[in-house]
Amino acid sequence: MGVTIKDVARETNLAISTISKYMNGGKVRKKNQEVIEAAIRKLNYNPNGMARGLRNSRTYRVGLIMGNNSNSHASMLLKEIESRMREKGYFLIFLDNEYCIPEVTEEYVKFLVENGVDGMIVTTIGEQIDYIRRAREAHIPVVIMEECYTTVDTDCVQVNCTGGTYEIIEHLIKAGHRKIAAINGMSESHTALERKTGYLRAMEDYGFPINKNYLIEGDYRSGSGYLGIKKLWQLKDRPTAVFVANYNMCIGVMEAIYELGIKVPEELSIVSFDDFELSVMVRPKLTAVRQPLIEMAETVCDLLIRRMNGDYEDYPQRIRLKPECIYRDSVLQIHTP
Amino acid sequence: MGVTIKDVARETNLAISTISKYMNGGKVRKKNQEVIEAAIRKLNYNPNGMARGLRNSRTYRVGLIMGNNSNSHASMLLKEIESRMREKGYFLIFLDNEYCIPEVTEEYVKFLVENGVDGMIVTTIGEQIDYIRRAREAHIPVVIMEECYTTVDTDCVQVNCTGGTYEIIEHLIKAGHRKIAAINGMSESHTALERKTGYLRAMEDYGFPINKNYLIEGDYRSGSGYLGIKKLWQLKDRPTAVFVANYNMCIGVMEAIYELGIKVPEELSIVSFDDFELSVMVRPKLTAVRQPLIEMAETVCDLLIRRMNGDYEDYPQRIRLKPECIYRDSVLQIHTP
């Protein structure tokens, strides 16, 4: 990293400031432009981000804090955000908070603030968003992704989980199912709550009572999906369909189903939130709610970039994206009398 | 990010340089130490990484270029590397090269060099490592992870794929299998080549001829696993066992197996390289080669850190980690006459 703006100036017999101006899109005489371009090419010059950042207190870094990276949902999001941010000239600094623990998030936020980022994207659970405080104090824009309570007054973009779940439960109902179980996520998670709400609301709207035994409290991890099915299958009055609230739990669900030899969809119909490899890998292929991940990544990045550029006109934004139901073969059509 | 070293100096009535020295672990009078500590606490001071970096031409950034992030293998590695690097005070800048295309790697390396990193970790395929040239020219240390040809004279850490494959094929042979197929990765990949070699060598060592029809050329992606099984099953003389060279292809393999209704292990035994959710999710659970991912991440990070600190004593290193075979239920014991 030896060649600096100084060298270019010397090579071109122009002033440093002229080069600088040109580098930043300023106007210079046509002839000089060519000379500068040539020198840059010749010397293989490129600006030092450090110095630049020091000067205009910009770091060109964006932090991304999220967890559960070992599932497809998270890694897809990561990939999309990364490429989009790089395209826009930002580095993505990724911090993994595997279990989405709020205290860990807070620590990471602190770390990022102290070490300097221009903005950050955060996914974490828990209602209070005190973990963001430090970023706010430092006037660093934050966009919350996915897990955002309605009480929070910060930019956030999320998927309308309630709506997606409602739709897929409705599909079950229309197929003739009445005994529908739900393996939900943990109550600290807002998305989990939304999904549960979608289920509850659909059942209510169609006038079906909720069977408490059909409401399984999971934790978004595969083990709880496994246990969920085991529990449901011990019931005297087994459900004919089950809604699984996320991908990881679905893995556990499938495991239990193989183990118990449950026939899908003859004995049990399955629908799930999240749509990945597994959904098409198993037989029958799963009917599932697909989240618009690419759109989400785009939206988050664009919003954050606007904030970093000082555009707070419409702050705070709460953007809700629409998921899509993918209908496959895991739901049995019941011919009710 | 308002409070600077200057403020601390003013608050403590000490010189800027004294604060600086203290911040960098230098010795100061005991009393002053307390005063400084107090001031730092009070003002909530923390050093500006930019300025620091500009001064001693360090960025405290490390780049990680890798692909295939949407599988567990890669995301686990990412997670481990991230946390380890952060622990050591480095930012991890992640660049996703989904399909491990050498040209893309080259572009990313260029990007990182231009924007300044202290070191980088790279996984890519292809024999020539010209994509690293720019990093070398800039004297930025690079550690190659996984895909490293023996002809390359750069630090690299990889898993002994040949050995792992050999061992698991041997297991098959000892279980009485003779008709063993292999769904391999693409030939540009060194790990894929190694795995194939392990297969070939084991067969040879035990004196079994290779059936060309049993050698399937895959590409490490799930679709090729799917097609591989379809092809094998069309054969008149079907194999009794198959080795699948990576996780993603295993997903496709399982899909085909369900579709064709193949009974595992009665009709076909399966062993695979890579061991993740899928391996224990399906029935029967898969016998597989597990890569020591955490160890790999640790090794890579530690090596890179040493290089970044100027320790080139043992350069270049070629570290080969030992994988482990996990024996489960997907291999049928054949009682040969």
Next chain:
DNA sequence: CTGAAAGCGCTAACAA
């Protein structure tokens, strides 16, 4: 349109 010069926050050599 171009150039001279100040200064972003920090470190390190040197002086005290």
Next chain:
DNA sequence: TTGTTAGCGCTTTCAG
């Protein structure tokens, strides 16, 4: 041990 000072590479007034 502590303080003074130059300067890392760049941007940005302000004159020319």
